[in-house]
Amino acid sequence: MSEQMGIQSLCFSNPPCLIAGSSVVGKKESEGPLGGKFDVEGEDDYFGCDNWEAAESALQKKAMEIVMGKAGVVPEDIRYLFAGDLLGQSVASSFGLQSFEIPMFGLYGACSTAGLALSLAAMTVAAGYADLAAAVTSSHFASAEKQFRFPLEYANQRPFSATWTVTGSGAFLLASQRKAEEMKKRAYREKVYAEEETELVSAKWTNQYNVKITGVTVGRIVDFGVRDSMNMGAAMAPAAKDVIETHLRDFNRTPEDYDKIITGDLGEIGQEILVHLLQEKDIDISGNHTDCGLEIFDGKKQGTGSGGSGCGCSAVTLSAHFLPMLFSGEMKRILFVPTGALLSKISFNEGQNVPGIAHAVVLEGCAADVS
Amino acid sequence: MSEQMGIQSLCFSNPPCLIAGSSVVGKKESEGPLGGKFDVEGEDDYFGCDNWEAAESALQKKAMEIVMGKAGVVPEDIRYLFAGDLLGQSVASSFGLQSFEIPMFGLYGACSTAGLALSLAAMTVAAGYADLAAAVTSSHFASAEKQFRFPLEYANQRPFSATWTVTGSGAFLLASQRKAEEMKKRAYREKVYAEEETELVSAKWTNQYNVKITGVTVGRIVDFGVRDSMNMGAAMAPAAKDVIETHLRDFNRTPEDYDKIITGDLGEIGQEILVHLLQEKDIDISGNHTDCGLEIFDGKKQGTGSGGSGCGCSAVTLSAHFLPMLFSGEMKRILFVPTGALLSKISFNEGQNVPGIAHAVVLEGCAADVS
Numbered sequence: 001m002s003e004q005m006g007i008q009s010l011c012f013s014n015p016p017c018l019i020a021g022s023s024v025v026g027k028k029e030s031e032g033p034l035g036g037k038f039d040v041e042g043e044d045d046y047f048g049c050d051n052w053e054a055a056e057s058a059l060q061k062k063a064m065e066i067v068m069g070k071a072g073v074v075p076e077d078i079r080y081l082f083a084g085d086l087l088g089q090s091v092a093s094s095f096g097l098q099s100f101e102i103p104m105f106g107l108y109g110a111c112s113t114a115g116l117a118l119s120l121a122a123m124t125v126a127a128g129y130a131d132l133a134a135a136v137t138s139s140h141f142a143s144a145e146k147q148f149r150f151p152l153e154y155a156n157q158r159p160f161s162a163t164w165t166v167t168g169s170g171a172f173l174l175a176s177q178r179k180a181e182e183m184k185k186r187a188y189r190e191k192v193y194a195e196e197e198t199e200l201v202s203a204k205w206t207n208q209y210n211v212k213i214t215g216v217t218v219g220r221i222v223d224f225g226v227r228d229s230m231n232m233g234a235a236m237a238p239a240a241k242d243v244i245e246t247h248l249r250d251f252n253r254t255p256e257d258y259d260k261i262i263t264g265d266l267g268e269i270g271q272e273i274l275v276h277l278l279q280e281k282d283i284d285i286s287g288n289h290t291d292c293g294l295e296i297f298d299g300k301k302q303g304t305g306s307g308g309s310g311c312g313c314s315a316v317t318l319s320a321h322f323l324p325m326l327f328s329g330e331m332k333r334i335l336f337v338p339t340g341a342l343l344s345k346i347s348f349n350e351g352q353n354v355p356g357i358a359h360a361v362v363l364e365g366c367a368a369d370v371s
Numbered sequence: 372m373s374e375q376m377g378i379q380s381l382c383f384s385n386p387p388c389l390i391a392g393s394s395v396v397g398k399k400e401s402e403g404p405l406g407g408k409f410d411v412e413g414e415d416d417y418f419g420c421d422n423w424e425a426a427e428s429a430l431q432k433k434a435m436e437i438v439m440g441k442a443g444v445v446p447e448d449i450r451y452l453f454a455g456d457l458l459g460q461s462v463a464s465s466f467g468l469q470s471f472e473i474p475m476f477g478l479y480g481a482c483s484t485a486g487l488a489l490s491l492a493a494m495t496v497a498a499g500y501a502d503l504a505a506a507v508t509s510s511h512f513a514s515a516e517k518q519f520r521f522p523l524e525y526a527n528q529r530p531f532s533a534t535w536t537v538t539g540s541g542a543f544l545l546a547s548q549r550k551a552e553e554m555k556k557r558a559y560r561e562k563v564y565a566e567e568e569t570e571l572v573s574a575k576w577t578n579q580y581n582v583k584i585t586g587v588t589v590g591r592i593v594d595f596g597v598r599d600s601m602n603m604g605a606a607m608a609p610a611a612k613d614v615i616e617t618h619l620r621d622f623n624r625t626p627e628d629y630d631k632i633i634t635g636d637l638g639e640i641g642q643e644i645l646v647h648l649l650q651e652k653d654i655d656i657s658g659n660h661t662d663c664g665l666e667i668f669d670g671k672k673q674g675t676g677s678g679g680s681g682c683g684c685s686a687v688t689l690s691a692h693f694l695p696m697l698f699s700g701e702m703k704r705i706l707f708v709p710t711g712a713l714l715s716k717i718s719f720n721e722g723q724n725v726p727g728i729a730h731a732v733v734l735e736g737c738a739a740d741v742s
Contacts, residue, residue: 095718146717
């Protein structure tokens with residue numbers, strides 16, 4: 001039986017379960033609309049480190065530790081790890097994750113990396129290559145500004161179209177249905193223990209084995225000729241449009257088949273462009289679209305410009321905000337579409353365009369079945 | 372049936388066929404021992420571009436065009452593309468491959484990227500997710516020196532332990548057995564046409580459907596505390612040792628089960644360390660080990676220090692040198708182990724170590740069966 005759907009999608013016959021997510025964020029994120037929902041909210045953005053890059057590595061390490069703790073597993077239980085970040089040569093991931101000694105696939109998809117990592121981890125588990133796999137990604141406001149634009153000390157001004165890189169890391173664990181079933185039984189036996197903690201933890205322990213990644217649509221690079229590194233939303237919106245349009249066609253679905261279509265970090269400007277571009281194709285997502293970059297910050301109050309961005313933006317928003325709604329049954333099916341802008345300081349300085357890429361992941365919750 | 376072998380390997384029950392490889396290199400590579408074997412050998416290293424990064428993108432584009440030409444396919448035939456390079460934010464791949472509009476998984480594994488891309492492409496095809504997938508990677512001496520050390524204009528001196536980044540790109544096409552069989556039949560029908568060209572082309576056309584990727588061992592990050600960015604061989608050898616040792620244990624094989632065990636770019640110093648580290652574990656690869664970095668340059672004549680390096684090093688050496696030997700039946704089974712050093716200019720300047728990673732890919736040739 002082929003799992004290939006249409007021209008660039010996959011529909012899994014044995015969909016893996018997304019059994020746990022974690023989120024570690026900085027101070028500004030904790031002050032936004034989602035404050036209080038994250039697993040760890042840092043007091044400052046150094047996380048006990050000497051520099052921003054090491055701080056970003058610390059975020060990833062913490063996110064992995066938490067997600068393993070939630071699922072009650074140790075690194076040896078995880079067969080493969082899919083990870084990446086925004087920094088040159090992905091050093092946040094290399095130094096953040098090496099201590100776990102998990103066989104690792106290093107990725108680069110700019111801010112779409114959460115989609116890339118979840119897609120590949122889902123493909124790997126669905127194929128029977130692993131019973132348990134992890135997907136991790138991160139970004140850090142200060143390391144990203146230094147990497148892509150100007151060090152903070154330069155105190156440059158930012159236009160409204162600029163997005164604000166989220167300081168955060170999200171980690172996810174994907175399990176085969178067999179493994180998830182086994183873990184669900186164990187968790188149920190330990191339920192008494194969980195109930196001594198908060199109600200939220202308890203809910204997570206009982207429902208977390210019922211959310212599946214049922215399909216993916218792998219994105220292509222789309223170049224609309226945008227050259228402004230302070231307007232990433234415009235650079236990425238065409239790629240998001242391309243993958244959402246293809247996804248709906250490949251799966252023969254309409255936007256209404258999803259409770260929400262959730263892009264990664266288009267921000268206010270990118271959202272407007274995306275909705276407009278899809279309307280031109282007679283696809284109306286205006287009623288059920290949202291963007292992680294719009295969820296995580298209150299732009300007017302927090303001065304974050306067009307919205308949040310970075311690999312960490314979509315990862316922590318999925319983990320802290322949307323995944324719990326899938327776990328609880330409040331949402332049944334979402335399309336998660338992290339978006340990335342493909343540029344480097346060098347490509348920008350050499351006058352190249354900023355093409356975009358986006359990957360779409362279908363997450364579906366099922367009714368909890370713990371007896 | 373599980374395809375999981377041991378703790379971190381996969382053995383494919385439906386191994387994909389590596390049906391074609393291509394290699395595009397610069398001038399220095401064409402003057403080395405493998406000169407004449409590459410598909411394209413550039414006159415200068417700009418490849419018609421204005422800067423080194425664009426030149427590297429041009430290498431990738433050319434490598435893709437050639438490999439598609441060899442297999443007689445167009446971009447639309449290729450379902451997924453796995454690609455990465457050494458530059459920050461993988462810009463060589465983004466700008467080199469976007470015109471093909473193939474759904475793309477962006478990777479970063481430093482110089483191990485050829486192993487990473489071949490592993491994921493093989494996993495994807497073996498799982499039935501694609502009938503045809505491509506794996507592409509590149510490096511460029513000048514863009515890498517600028518990225519990791521000093522721009523060439525600085526004319527810095529290099530110790531003997533330093534390796535020389537290969538200017539080159541290798542692309543590979545992987546097909547499902549069904550697809551390969553279909554293509555073989557078509558190629559046979561077109562054989563008369565092929566024989567009008569050189570004998571080499573003819574041989575490739577008839578044998579290229581019989582080489583399979585039968586297994587992979589995904590590597591972990593290994594940190595031996597090396598901090599010298601001018602001695603990459605020493606930084607990567609422990610990771611190569613780790614993955615080779617695990618591979619042999621996972622598959623219950625000995626080094627003699629392989630015609631050659633071929634690391635990516637350890638060079639002379641790294642090779643010595645690798646052989647020694649494995650000897651300590653009672654594994655003797657001294658009789659059948661080689662390194663792409665040692666094959667591609669004549670260090671004494673060409674002043675390339677410890678050997679060649681870069682993502683492109685292992686990719687073009689596999690494509691131009693070893694793959695033809697598998698196609699011809701001269702070699703039956705090789706273990707291809709591209710090696711990567713995980714550092715960036717920033718991590719180096721901040722005093723971090725240089726950990727390594729390596730991924731092992733099993734390639735097996737079968738007797739040609741064209742009737």
